[in-house]
Amino acid sequence: MRALPDSTEIETTERGSLSRLQAAAGARQSGSLLVNQGEGVGRTFEVRETPLVVGRSSDCDIRLLNRAVSRLHFRVWRDSTGYWLRDLNSTNRTFLNDRPVVEARLKDGDVIAAGGTVFLFSQRTEADHPVAAAPPPAPDMLTVDGHTGLMSRGQFELELDREIARSRRHERSFVVALLDVDRLGHINTAYGQRAGDEALRIAGRMVVGGIRVEDCAARLGGDDLAVLLTETTLEQALPILQSIRSAISNTPLDAGGTPFRVTVSGAVTCWSPIAGTRSELMLMLDRLLARAKAAGGNQLVSG
Numbered sequence: 001m002r003a004l005p006d007s008t009e010i011e012t013t014e015r016g017s018l019s020r021l022q023a024a025a026g027a028r029q030s031g032s033l034l035v036n037q038g039e040g041v042g043r044t045f046e047v048r049e050t051p052l053v054v055g056r057s058s059d060c061d062i063r064l065l066n067r068a069v070s071r072l073h074f075r076v077w078r079d080s081t082g083y084w085l086r087d088l089n090s091t092n093r094t095f096l097n098d099r100p101v102v103e104a105r106l107k108d109g110d111v112i113a114a115g116g117t118v119f120l121f122s123q124r125t126e127a128d129h130p131v132a133a134a135p136p137p138a139p140d141m142l143t144v145d146g147h148t149g150l151m152s153r154g155q156f157e158l159e160l161d162r163e164i165a166r167s168r169r170h171e172r173s174f175v176v177a178l179l180d181v182d183r184l185g186h187i188n189t190a191y192g193q194r195a196g197d198e199a200l201r202i203a204g205r206m207v208v209g210g211i212r213v214e215d216c217a218a219r220l221g222g223d224d225l226a227v228l229l230t231e232t233t234l235e236q237a238l239p240i241l242q243s244i245r246s247a248i249s250n251t252p253l254d255a256g257g258t259p260f261r262v263t264v265s266g267a268v269t270c271w272s273p274i275a276g277t278r279s280e281l282m283l284m285l286d287r288l289l290a291r292a293k294a295a296g297g298n299q300l301v302s303g
Contacts (some may be wrong), residue, residue, distance in 0.1 A: 006123065012214055031106070031122065033045045036119055037116075038116045039065060039143060044100040050077055052076050054069075055071050055074075056069050065208070069114050074087050077230050081287040083123060084106060085103065094113070097111050107121075148200050148205075150225065156220065157278065159218075160226060164270075175234060176227070176281060178220075178288075179266045181262060184196055191256075195260070203248050206244055209247075211227060237270070243268060245264055245299075248263065249262070267286070267289035267301055269288065
């Protein structure tokens with residue numbers, strides 16, 4: 001009587017069968033990740049042999065700014081046996097279909113979560129009919145602003161509350177800044193809504209490019225952006241923010257062949273463990289921002 005194969009033999013047989021099936025399918029198979037909730041909702045990334053790395057590091061193929069995401073959080077890739085997911089020793093874990101995972105084979109319809117971002121994995125062949133993407137979540141569920149790709153107001157307030165709690169516990173300071181795009185209404189009127197949207201996107205891009213990975217930036221709504229610089233003093237933060245302000249004002253934009261530039265006014269303050277609540281902090285920044293605007297804009301006021 002033939003002995004039953006052990007688990008290693010079974011797995012090897014399964015891999016061999018899958019490999020032959022994959023080879024038969026050839027190039028007809030494709031896999032992709034759709035951002036179904038969180039930063040970059042609606043974006044799709046193709047999964048190939050070269051791993052797609054997801055995390056907060058600027059070196060990642062899919063960069064997520066949420067601080068709940070590790071610098072290198074997880075990766076997905078394709079080989080001859082199928083599509084795979086591996087957690088990269090992330091602090092807050094990678095979840096596959098609501099369960100923490102180390103490594104697993106992916107199948108069509110799997111849901112991957114890292115921090116506040118949720119991906120939908122899709123696998124199909126050329127013969128498949130296109131599958132409609134899952135509807136985007138309601139606006140109050142989003143953690144990212146659709147125009148700039150920065151954090152949403154709600155997500156930023158959550159991060160700020162967390163930083164306040166951490167700073168009180170460890171007796172350390174951090175810096176918060178408000179940046180307001182100058183004369184955005186005039187840009188919309190003179191050059192069109194697209195020009196105004198582009199001005200916001202450029203400002204957001206310059207902000208993200210000027211801060212560290214452990215910091216965060218958000219669009220609070222309208223023409224207001226916010227920046228949180230962790231474990232930073234006012235003296236350390238001001239040169240960083242001045243550099244961002246200068247980069248924005250020196251970036252030429254184009255509206256249908258008409259060049260224009262955009263500037264920002266800013267308010268900067270340092271939170272300490274003896275400071276008040278988030279609401280009090282934001283009220284102080286609003287007052288400082290009004291002073292920057294009244295002084296002509298394109299400048300920072302700290303306090």
